[in-house]
């Protein structure tokens with residue numbers, strides 16, 4: 001029974017939130033191990049293996065010690081571990097503001113309604129576009145959830161643009177994040193496409209990578 005309450009964790013650390021509308025805020029990150037996807041530009045491959053088995057109580061103690069009211073549960077793919085749903089509920093019960101960064105493959109059904117979802121929609125150049133779980137779009141809440149497109153080339157941008165319109169994402173989300181894949185696309189070019197689109201989207205850079213560098217972990 002005890003094993004059911006264990007999580008495989010790559011790292012727990014305090015930093016600033018680097019993406020989303022919460023960027024720049026102090027935040028404790030719980031990075032869970034493992035991901036069923038293999039995006040070609042993935043910057044978190046070190047989470048695919050290893051990790052330590054921690055009880056939810058232990059994770060809660062670690063989070064408390066960092067003293068941030070904002071907590072992000074990320075990965076890897078955090079929702080691939082069913083115990084993550086219990087952790088998220090515990091965090092919400094304890095009064096934390098909880099962000100979930102999910103890759104969009106695992107269903108968000110059953111997630112604590114107090115948690116805020118940042119849902120990736122995988123574009124073609126990721127190699128994982130066919131694995132998007134489209135039912136997740138039906139669970140988006142316009143007052144608190146965000147979607148994120150990582151853009152690696154023009155095909156990705158056109159894909160995102162069409163999908164935003166087809167699925168009426170502007171009215172179904174708090175924000176639509178357009179994030180350049182690191183070192184894959186000219187930032188000014190992406191900015192030009194976005195500004196010319198007339199869409200109510202937000203270009204975002206990964207703040208932590210500009211502060212600490214792209215390869216530093218635990219920040």
Ligand code: SF4
Pocket residue numbers: 035036037038039041042043044045075076077103
């Ligand atoms: S979903 Fe996230 S962690 Fe998983 S392979 Fe894609 S980018 Fe990496």
